Amino acid sequence: MNASASIGVTGLGVMGRNLARNFARHGYTVAVHNRTAGRTRALVEEFGDEGAFVAAESADDFVAALQRPRRLVIMVQAGGATDAVIEEFAPLLEPGDMIIDGGNAHFADTRRREAALRERGLHFVGTGISGGEEGALHGPSIMVGGSVESYAALGPMFENISAKVDGEPCATHIGGDGAGHFVKMVHNGIEYADMQLIAEAYDLLRQVAGYAPAEIADIFRTWNEGRLGSYLIEITAEVLAHTDPATGGPFVDIVADAAGQKGTGRWTVQTALDLGSPVTAIAQATFARAASGQADLRAAYAGLPGGTTPPLSRSEATRFTAQVEHALYASKVIAYDQGWKMIRSAAAEYDWKIDLAAVARIWRGGCIIRASFLDRIRAACTADPDLVSLVSEKEFAAEIGDAQVPWRETVASAARRGIPVPAFSAALAHYDTLRADRLPAALLQGQRDYFGAHTYRRTDRPGAFHTHWSRPDRPETTA
Structure with a gap:
């Protein structure tokens, strides 16, 4: 087989297939391979008109199709499956070739694999790819770890296929060995917190203010035009506005209230404990998902007394909505600040030279937590690369100051009514802990x-x- 492919992708699930298509759409010849050969043939048959693909049914053919230095992207399940694929392909490669892991691997596994393959003369590039299946196809945010040498050969391709904001690519070299996967892990931890905070805001607007889901959708659309503008706020409005075709009722009311998780939030919390980094909002968001799935425990607590307060009038609801917006924004800043501090702590622990302004830049597009205020975070970290906390930046500090009364009133209102707001409460407690002159x-x-x-x-x-x-x-x- 002729070595005609610029890059190869093995593991053609939804993410792998879409990433391969993205490379092909950008003019690269892409070798594609899957353990089940039928999936490889199906990709070429269905999407072959999008670009140049080289279908390989064996590992030998796949490697032979790649130009030197070979760039081999693994898109398989994290853990043992990744190790198995590495052991299958590494003996077929030559010094200077690259194995790129684009899955959600634990950064410690990435560090181990990078060290082992480096001894064999191979580059192992742990790469965080955010944006889901749509991002993989249309332009994700890409957090690349590994050596500087590997990024010189691989980085321009990732920058080419990544999302673009103001003409800038949402891809960069994060740092050595496991830095890329670490930053992706923290991204997902922040994502957990962001989603939980939004869910708590919805719950308050519905249970305290008395708004229907469609009305809350309109509130979120308004918020999305301001400082809370983000992908997650945008899609929340869409979910809340959706009507279930089977019942004619709000879609959100027919969904079982037990949230799943795939492990990255849990890894973030576990790693934060090892680093001594207080990511309390992220932790509470992760525990909230765990609690939602505890059916037997929830049944045991069902019917126990809780807070009661008369419903709000419509004018009071309007005022309360403004309070919730302040609380959501302030809590979101705290959650991002916790993630930023954790990345800084890990950089010191593992000797990674991480540019936090660059992280903010590549998170502005393609990824799940893309938000308008990331431009301000980027500017703050550019002005002061050693910035200890986002809340010490002038604008964020002023907004946190403005949020004091409504933030506290929101949490107090929830407590009086017995409505759980673990992430709001954790964010506020974190703020109060760090600003206190003296602690117990x-x-x-x-x-x-x-x-x-x-x-x-x-x-x-x-x-x-x-x-x-x-x-x-x-x-x-x-x-």
């Missing part, structure tokens, strides 16, 4: 010293100290 952590350290002699630091002099709690006079000693 001092008492925690006293408790730890009492039962475990863990020592403590004093505010009035340096050093570590321990109090001998078992002695009547309780003397203090230097640790």
